[in-house]
Amino acid sequence: MSPYALSILMSSLSLGTMLTFISNHWFLAWMGLEINTLAIIPLMTKLHHPRATEAATKYFLIQASASALILFSSTINAWFTGEWTIINMQANMPSILLTIALSMKLGIAPFHLWMPDVLQGLTLMTCLILSTWQKLAPMTLLIMTHQILNSNMLTIMALLSTLIGGWGGLNQTQLRKIMAYSSIAHMGWMILILTFLPHLMMMNLLIYLIMTLSMFMMLIHFNSLTINKLSLSWIKTPILTSMMMITLMSMSGLPPTSGFIPKWLILQEIIKQDLVTMASLMAISALLSLFFYLRLSYAVSLTSSPNTSNSKFHWRLKNYMLNPMPLTIILSTLLLPISPLMINLFL
Numbered sequence: 001m002s003p004y005a006l007s008i009l010m011s012s013l014s015l016g017t018m019l020t021f022i023s024n025h026w027f028l029a030w031m032g033l034e035i036n037t038l039a040i041i042p043l044m045t046k047l048h049h050p051r052a053t054e055a056a057t058k059y060f061l062i063q064a065s066a067s068a069l070i071l072f073s074s075t076i077n078a079w080f081t082g083e084w085t086i087i088n089m090q091a092n093m094p095s096i097l098l099t100i101a102l103s104m105k106l107g108i109a110p111f112h113l114w115m116p117d118v119l120q121g122l123t124l125m126t127c128l129i130l131s132t133w134q135k136l137a138p139m140t141l142l143i144m145t146h147q148i149l150n151s152n153m154l155t156i157m158a159l160l161s162t163l164i165g166g167w168g169g170l171n172q173t174q175l176r177k178i179m180a181y182s183s184i185a186h187m188g189w190m191i192l193i194l195t196f197l198p199h200l201m202m203m204n205l206l207i208y209l210i211m212t213l214s215m216f217m218m219l220i221h222f223n224s225l226t227i228n229k230l231s232l233s234w235i236k237t238p239i240l241t242s243m244m245m246i247t248l249m250s251m252s253g254l255p256p257t258s259g260f261i262p263k264w265l266i267l268q269e270i271i272k273q274d275l276v277t278m279a280s281l282m283a284i285s286a287l288l289s290l291f292f293y294l295r296l297s298y299a300v301s302l303t304s305s306p307n308t309s310n311s312k313f314h315w316r317l318k319n320y321m322l323n324p325m326p327l328t329i330i331l332s333t334l335l336l337p338i339s340p341l342m343i344n345l346f347l
Helices: 003-022 026-047 050-081 092-106 114-120 124-131 133-144 151-168 175-194 198-222 238-252 260-272 276-301 325-333 336-346
Strands: none
Touching: 003 026, 003 133, 026 050, 026 124, 026 133, 050 092, 050 114, 092 133, 092 151, 114 124, 114 175, 124 133, 124 175, 124 198, 133 175, 133 198, 151 175, 151 276, 175 198, 175 260, 175 276, 198 238, 198 260, 198 325, 198 336, 238 276, 238 325, 260 276, 260 336
16 A cells, blocks of 8 residues: 555544544534544455455444434434534433444444454454554543443443353454454443443553553564464564463453453442442453463463474564564553552543
């Protein structure tokens, strides 16, 4: 792709997200979401492969349907209230439509089926953008409208997301599909705490973005798309491979890594709300995700090829001085000691 076209597309991605960040009017927020969607489509199809075209088509149809639902809900709300402001939604039907639309945008269960198929047809860098940056604009709308959304529907979708995200990743061998189901499970934890403590959801989102960025950058470095290919990485860079194992444990939420912070605080807050059964189900569903993270960790660290690799040593040939991967690895594994500071910043 031409550098000029790439710069325009990346600038459009940033512009669309920033428009949604600063919007107070539903039409402006819809424009930001549409600019975001139209900018990511050429990045998806730059492989010129039928699988990439299929993924881009599925993504466009889902995002267009979600944007249409957002327009319908805002129009119906304007019919009832006479206002187009985001935070003023009083009728029940626009609230339900908006909840469904934002769930489709984020890939929350039961509107999650597009996400594993779309990520499977993309490059790792495009998957990174889709799993991190593309979630910021819909998450912003969720945070701004969490008081007017249907809380019962959000709670049910959160539980479904964690269960489906755990079950769906168990039998996968493709790393992009595993990361898609991991994203679905993490979205469930964020949506669950949204109605009770939105600031905690923002902290969870920040930690999720750091962990996902770190994981995808390591996958890009190893150029691994399947578990079998990932198992050969120990021969090339054993230190980075061991860091990947720790990052996987952080994504599963095991202490003393950074991923333990949001799960611990979310379960604590849910128990304070007298939802002990919900907290138990969420904790049990986290074990499902832990299983396929342990599978990846086993494949990465405890398996090796029976013969020595004749491939070139990447660390001798590339300069990683400007690579943010070391910083993201540190942040995704060592934030637990400063968790009181993070709690005071967000809560």
